[in-house]
Amino acid sequence: MGISELWQLVDRPRPSARSVKWLYLLCALIIGGAMAYVGMRWEDIPSRVPTHWGVDGPDDFAPKSISAVFMGSFVFIGTIVLMVVVTGFATYAMKQNESEAHPVDRRLQSALNRVLTAKMIAYISLALALITAVIQVCSALPQYQHVMDGMGLFIGVMILVLVVLVLLLWWASAQTRGLQQAIEKAQQAGRMPQGAEVEGVNDHYKFGLFYYNPEDPRITVERRFGIGIDFNYAHWQGKLFAAIIIGTVVACVALPFLLS
Structure with missing residues (x-):
């Protein structure tokens, strides 16, 4: 459908x-x-x-x-x-x-x-x-x-x-x-x-926050706390998103020192 x-x-x-x-x-x-x-x-x-x-x-x-x-x-x-x-x-x-x-x-x-x-x-x-x-x-x-x-x-x-x-x-x-x-x-x-619920979904959260389940085909999941969505970091899309965020944070911290 x-x-x-x-x-x-x-x-x-x-x-x-x-x-x-x-x-x-x-x-x-x-x-x-x-x-x-x-x-x-x-x-x-x-x-x-x-x-x-x-x-x-x-x-x-x-x-x-x-x-x-x-x-x-x-x-x-x-x-x-x-x-x-x-x-x-x-x-x-x-x-x-x-x-x-x-x-x-x-x-x-x-x-x-x-x-x-x-x-x-x-x-x-x-x-x-x-x-x-x-x-x-x-x-x-x-x-x-x-x-x-x-x-x-x-x-x-x-x-x-x-x-x-x-x-x-x-x-x-x-x-x-x-x-x-x-x-x-x-x-x-x-x-x-x-x-249908994914069995044992709570067992697949790293540090209680990051969903990581290679057996779950979903790329995004509902956030564990609050509203919205988050990635299933077991898939490459989630890993790439995490890399972009980490790279952006590192760049923002390092840029003032590099330009000084």
């Missing part, structure tokens, strides 16, 4: 990630617009541009250059590219759990998790794009630099990020609970078979 037919069994519309590409396009327009505006005002930028703000205002400067002026935007673009790659890899892995080889309830849960993951990352990227655009303009152009003084902008950014995360988690949790209730209702009505 196709995945579209399964959604009909639970009387829910099939989730779609079509809006994700438009969200990333909006991110590109926001950052591109901020960089273009600063570029058009290039003559207004002083010969030394602030690169760091403390409580009392800018406390570190660099000679005016493309890298110094647009460093924040370049970092954001690199971060978004990494997030898109990781998200694409994760959603591809989750899509493998939607094949007919898996129980129908897991197929639906995996399909929903795949869309939720893509949308949540896209909305977080949009929030970061707005923040980066404001910082890009205010840090480069003297007439706006007063916005960066003090802790007001920092506190505002933290509040915005927190609100976005809370709303996204609430939305994802509501979607997950709604699907689970719909699946249980369909199973009780006899429209869907009961899901």
